Amino acid sequence: MSSNAFDTSQVKDKRDAVNGRFGKIKSMAAGRRAKLNESHRLHQFFRDLDDEESWIKEKKLLVSSEDYGRDLTGVQNLRKKHKRLEAELGAHEPAIQSVLETGKKLSDDNTIGQEEIHQRLAQFVEHWRELKDLAAARGQRLEESLEYQQFVANVEEEEAWINEKLNLVGSEDYGDTLAAVQGLLKKHEAFETDFTVHRDRVNDVCSNGDELIKKALEETWRNLQKIIKERELELQKEQRRQEENDKLRQEFAQHANAFHQWLQETRSCMVEESGTLESQLEATKRKHQEIRAMRSQLKKIEDLGAAMEEALILDNKYTEHSTVGLAQQWDQLDQLGMRMQHNLEQQIQARNTTGVTEEALKEFSMMFKHFDKEKSGRLNHQEFKSCLRSLGYDLPMVEEGEPDPEFESILDIVDPNRDGNVSLQEYMAFMISRETENVKSSEEIESAFRALSAENKPYVTKEELYQNLTKEQADYCISHMKPYLDSKGREIPSAFDFVEFTRSLFVN
Structure with a gap:
């Protein structure tokens, strides 16, 4: 570079660039190495943790056994095994602490898997605590079983001695010679000495029995108090649940009853609307917009109904309305609004294009509403026939079940599929067509x-x-x-x- 044969600044830049990139690669490699080591320690920890969890699970099966021995020998053998298990648990404590310390250190140092480490450690500590509690409980029950089986063995031993001595003291042999009598007296004296010893032993057995009974009664009493307390807590919990359920019932009923009242009032208002056809159309459009806006209120009722189902509430004394019923009524009202809009537009068009007067259209509509008692926007066939007669149609009177060809021909026009109902739209179309049927061209x-x-x-x-x-x-x-x-x-x-x-x- 000192010879000036090269562009020194360019060479220097390239050298610095290579050194910089090399340094960057070196730094990235060191960082990756550190991350890999960190990941290795983490997965090694998880494997050690899994091994300890398996060991705890295995020991849990042993301490969860309901076998407390059927006799004294059986209890003594089980107690020896349990003592060895307790010693094993004590010896394993350092390994448990080592895993916990490793996990804590990893959690403090690592940026990878911190949340999982915390969760696994908390679960591991809980399982270890459960194992020690189960071991302590089993040890206590084995001690109680040993005490009971020892008592049973002592009772059996004393009963055997008593049965043996009953044969002696119940004998009818009082000796038939002096030597025989003296021998029997010696045996009886020995029995009385033995009896004194066994009297103390029998008293001890009875005392132990009383103590066992007392302990059993105390344990039963403690268990009873525990059960009473638990039941009291459960009853309080159930009371709170029922109170919350009742609040939910009342809230649902409040919204459902108000919504149903609004449905009824809106239906009546729409059906009984008066004034010019244009004013009726505008009023109907406004009502229909209100109906669509009330869909949000229905959604709230549906959400409350879903909450009641989730809480398993199947009854509600505060209302007779259901989510399904209200949704159906809202849908029917929405369809009625659309039909009435279309019908009013049809009437306005008929008035403007066919010459049918507005008064005639109002008369048709008024007569329909008169016979539509349920304000459903539909007439059944009998109501429709009565409506036509009121408008001056000369329909013959026929007996029920008899053919009525003239009325059937009208139904062929207004109810061709025979669904049993004539809508306001179908009715008005029929009446308008009859008013203009003489106009040919x-x-x-x-x-x-x-x-x-x-x-x-x-x-x-x-x-x-x-x-x-x-x-x-x-x-x-x-x-x-x-x-x-x-x-x-x-x-x-x-x-x-x-x-x-x-x-x-x-x-x-």
């Missing part, structure tokens, strides 16, 4: 207006309309006909274009 209407016009003019005057039509019909025509313009585009006073009016009706 635009040419016929034009001819009728042309007949009203003097000198066969292409327009009709206001005076001609009022002279030949009812006031209601003339008012309708004047409000919907455009002024007549001559060939130069000038408006003729009080003249109306019936040709354009008639053709617009049939285009619509």
